[in-house]
Amino acid sequence: MIDKHVIIVGAGFSGAVAARIFARANYKVDIYEKRGSIGGNMYDFKDEDGIIVQKYGPHIFHTNNKNVLDFLSSYTSWNDYKHQVKGYIDGKLVPIPFNLESLELLFSKKDAEYIKKFLINKFGIDKRIPIMDLMKEKDEKIKNFAKYVYEKVFNNYTLKQWDLPPEKLGEVVMNRVPVNISYNNYYFSDKYQLMPKDGFTALFENMINRKNITIHLDSDATSLFKFDDKKKRILFKGKPTRDIIIYTGCLDELFGYRFGELQYRTLDFMFELKNSKSYQDVAVVNYPNDERYTRITEFTKFTSTPLDKKTIIMKEYPRSCNKDDIPYYPIEIKENIDTYDKYLKLAKDYKNLYPLGRLAQYKYMNMDICIDNAINLAEQLVKSNR
Ligand SMILES: Cc1cc2nc3c(=O)[nH]c(=O)nc-3n(C[C@H](O)[C@H](O)[C@H](O)COP(=O)(O)OP(=O)(O)OC[C@H]3O[C@@H](n4cnc5c(N)ncnc54)[C@H](O)[C@@H]3O)c2cc1C
Secondary structure, three states, X not given: OOXXXXXXEOOOHHHHHHHXXXXXXXXXXXXXXXXXXXXXHHOEEEOOOOOEEEOOOOOOEEXXXXXXXXXXXXXXXXXEOOOOEEEXXXXXXXXXXXXXXXXXXXXXXXXXXXXXHHHHHHHOOOEEEEHHHHHOOOXXXXXXXXXXXXXXXXXXXXXXXXXXXXXXXXHHHHOOOEEEEOOOOOOOOOOEEEXXXXXXXXXXXXXXXXXXXXXXXXXXXXXXXXXXXXXXXXXXXXXXXXXXXXXOOOHHHHOOXXXXXXXXXXXXXXXXXXXXXXXXXXXXXXXXXXXXXXXXXXXXXXXXOOOOOOEEEEEEEEEXXXXXXXXXXXXXXXXXXXXXXXXHHHHHOOXXXXXXXXXXXXXXOOHHHHHHHHHHHHXXXXXXXX
C-alpha cells in the first residue's frame, strides 16, 4: 500500500533518479517539470532519419563510478564511445587537451623536440600538467610555450564562455586546463565512457515509467510553494505539507530573489543541416579564438551510423543569462557563492526541503556526480523515513 508521498521539482537526472529510488520504495511520486519534456539538459530526440540530436548541448557519459553505471544500465544498453575534441588553432585542427601531437602540429620541428624532451624529462610521459604550473617554469622556451597555449587554447575561450578573465574564475577552473605529455587524444580518462544506445530521453522514459510516478510537464513549481517564514513550514498548493520535497531548480527563483539574483551563463544553440556525410573529423571542435561560437558539435559522430548525404551540426554561443533564459553554468565566483550561501541557509530552515543538483547546489557537476548524489540522498531519506 502506498502511504508516503514525495514532491520532486525538475525531471533532469537529479530529480528523475531520486524519483525512481522513491518509487522503488513504494512512495507516491509527483514530478513537476517546467519544460514540456523530461530529461532536463540531457533531453535528446531522433530526427526523421534517426539521428539523435541533443537539444541542450553535447553530453557524453563518462565515469569511474561503477554504481552509477550499474544503476543506469537497468534502463539502457550502451554504445562504446570515446570522446575526442579538436581545437582550431592558427589555422590547424589539433587535439584538445593540448598534447604532444598538438605541439608537433603547431611548433617547428626543432622547438617541438626541445619542449617535448624538457616536459618528458621533468614530468615523465603520460602526465597531465596544469598550464599554470608550466607558466611558472624558468626556462624561457617552456614559459613561452605555456603562454602560447594559455592564450590560444584557454584565455579567449574562457572570455567567450564566461565573459570573465580566467584569473577571476579561481584556481579550480584554471587547474582544469592541462597540457598532456602524451600522444593520447582522448578527452576523458574515466574507466567507463559510453553513450546510451537509444539516447538519453529513452533512458529517462524507462527510468521513470512507473505507475506510482506522475510527471506534470509544463508545470513551473515556484508558484506552487509558499514559505511561512515564522512557522518554518512550507505550503504546497495552499496547504501546509510535511512531504519530502526534492528541489532541483534554482534557489533564488524559489525564494523570490529575496537576496538578489544568482548569476549563470546561458547558451544559444544554432543547428545546421549539411548535405554531406561528414562535416568535421571528430564530434566536437573548439573554436577558442576568432569565431563568436565556442564549439561545433556534429551529432552523427556520437553514435548514429552516418547517413550518405546528411549530417547535423550545432554551434554554441554563450551569453549572460536573464530570468527567462535557461541557466546552464553557475558562475562560481565569491560574490555569487556568498549570495547562494544565504539561500542555502534559508532552505535549511525548512526541514522537509532538499536542494539537489547542479542548479539547486549552484555547482557545475557532471551527470555521474548528480546521479550519485541523487541515489545517496533518496536512499538515505527512504531509510530514515521507514
Ligand atoms: C552544455 C553542457 C554540456 C554538458 N556536458 C556534459 C557531459 O558531456 N558529461 C557530463 O557528465 N555532464 C555534462 N554536463 C552536465 C550535466 O548536464 C548535468 O550534470 C546534469 O544535466 C544535471 O542534472 P540536473 O537534474 O541536476 O539538472 P538539469 O538537467 O538542469 O535539470 C533540472 C530540471 O529542473 C527543471 N526546473 C528548474 N526549475 C523548475 C521549476 N521552478 N519548476 C519546475 N521545473 C523546474 C528544469 O527545467 C530542468 O529540466 C553538461 C552541462 C552543460 C550545461
